[in-house]
Amino acid sequence: MGLGVSGKDRALISPEAARLSFREGLACPTAGWSAGFAQANLMILPREFAFDFMLFAQRNPKACPLLGVLDAGETTGPLLGGAGDIRSDVPRYTVYRQGELVDEPTNITGYWREDLVTFLIGCSFTFEHALQQGGIRMAHIDQGVNVPMYRTNRECVPAGRLSGPLVVSMRPVPAAQVADAVRITSRYPAVHGTPVHIGQPEELGIADLAQPDYGDAVRIPPGHIPMFWACGVTPQAAVVEARLPLAIGHAPGRMLITGALDSQYQVP
């Protein structure tokens, strides 16, 4: 598999082949790749901070749903198939030292240490796919922008050195489909689940929907209600603010494509 992959090929490519493309250096966003397979947010931390991170995840499961954890020094695991390598198979990484972004490499083999623990965190791509299959259009996709995200006035439950505000993503949904959007996403508790708020952004401390803290503003079509879901940026923000000596994540929109089916995360 070379670097040129067409749209249709992207959707049909296997997770293994997709990861191989990224390992070879392709650094593009992963939206639309390997349809039906779950993508994951990445967080890699030194072992000494790993318990705090797991505690933060356990206490804030909507914002930080753990799909898998590789123990210290492990570079592959069930979500990566047998041959995956977490040091090379994500299109682009972000490397933070003391909370400052210092590098955005396509490979972190040079940063690897035996005490690094990898956390794979559920991603909204999974529930967006389910919403679309339920006939609910994603405004940010229609408008060709990233989903808008906002820091809220709700504090996460702190854990050790980690604390910070709940970050939410916003999707405007036609009023007639709001109930359906709740019903569908409620079936995916492992990927942010039920919305945390519907309809009154000011109650979350969001003064202006047109000015997101992350991602892009999205135009709210007439008759649409803004719906808010807990967002995987929440733990990233907490880790950055804790100014840990080293933290490695994925670059925005460049996720790990796992071998797990989206449907595995659906509850009855």
Place this chain on the structure above:
Amino acid sequence: MGLGVSGKDRALISPEAARLSFREGLACPTAGWSAGFAQANLMILPREFAFDFMLFAQRNPKACPLLGVLDAGETTGPLLGGAGDIRSDVPRYTVYRQGELVDEPTNITGYWREDLVTFLIGCSFTFEHALQQGGIRMAHIDQGVNVPMYRTNRECVPAGRLSGPLVVSMRPVPAAQVADAVRITSRYPAVHGTPVHIGQPEELGIADLAQPDYGDAVRIPPGHIPMFWACGVTPQAAVVEARLPLAIGHAPGRMLITGALDSQYQVP
């Protein structure tokens, strides 16, 4: 609330009052207490083993569903209300050193250390209540014995120092109600969830249902199918076998009564 509590009172007593009774020294089983409130298995470990335990739980969520975690030194938390104390509010504890049971006190204040981390783990009482409300009788309750539990031939996914077999509990269910029992328990992923096996104990390596490894044998009524659920004894067995220097659990059937409603753990 004194030490004498009648059956009806037990069901109606608030979690706070129940915990106060246990703090005062009452050491009885908690089955039937504080109807509608979730009870939890207990595991208390030194901080240095806490990450391994969380990793084990994350990798074996059906056997080890974490409802809450108190950080090192914390003695109360949301599941204990404002005034609860994990050192005194469980009826009876088990204290292990190097994997050997050395004490079964009603209070662990004398064992407490600032590096102890408390894990609260979902308990089958929650889904048994839901099954009973769905018209499915619990044979072990009808027969007045503890639920039978078996070590299986399925290995848990190991994590650090922790490994061991999946332990299952068995409940015989009338064939006509097996599908209902699956449907009902599937709605409780936080308390063991969907059964791991139905109908062929030998496939789990269980040679004789009449000889459980833990709990009591239960007579299987005619026309009933044995159904197997992952059991909270699984992580206890793994911890004991790891021969950690110190581990504290609850005595069998003497759980923590939490302030969380059983219904909070039900998914749509």
